[in-house]
Amino acid sequence: MTVAYVLSTTGHTADYKLGRMILPQLEEGRHGAEVVGIFFFDDNTYVLRAGDPLGERLATVAAEQGILLIMCDRCALSRGLAEGETGPEGTCQPKGTVEGVEVGCFPDLYAKLGQNPPDQVVTL
Numbered sequence: 001m002t003v004a005y006v007l008s009t010t011g012h013t014a015d016y017k018l019g020r021m022i023l024p025q026l027e028e029g030r031h032g033a034e035v036v037g038i039f040f041f042d043d044n045t046y047v048l049r050a051g052d053p054l055g056e057r058l059a060t061v062a063a064e065q066g067i068l069l070i071m072c073d074r075c076a077l078s079r080g081l082a083e084g085e086t087g088p089e090g091t092c093q094p095k096g097t098v099e100g101v102e103v104g105c106f107p108d109l110y111a112k113l114g115q116n117p118p119d120q121v122v123t124l
Contacts, residue, residue: 004037004068004109004118007044013124014040014047019054026061036118037068039109045071045081048097059098068112070102 005022007013018038025031038058040048048055048071062069073092076082082103084092092103102112 001120002034002036002116002118003120003122004039004113005035006039006041006121006123008041008123010042010044014044015054017124018047018058023054023058023061026065026067027057033120035065035067036116037070037109037113038062040069040071041075042072043079045075045079048081048094048101050096050098052098055098059100063100068102068109069098069100070104070109070112071097073103073105073108076103 007018022031026035046052047058048069058069061067071081071094073082073086073090076094077086077092081095081097082092083095084090086092086105094101094103
């Protein structure tokens, strides 16, 4: 089974649910499902800052396992983690993030996962 995660709630979603539950399972090869993507919203994008220990671990696992890491373009822009413009002709690029992170909106997510669509999407 393949899954994609959408990290949309504030609070401890990235640091606790991702950092203490999901990521250790991925690192140890015991998550139980293949993760094909993780979409970050709001303050959850901060975990993807360059130098963030959790973000660096996640970037390593994502590169090894082919996991798409993508931040909401508007969320990233407003937090200084991207530069450019949003919209259909947008040219948003990550800025100051861990390696491999992309920036976009739902159409970008759908396009990226279209070749390998998840069986389930889990919103946290």
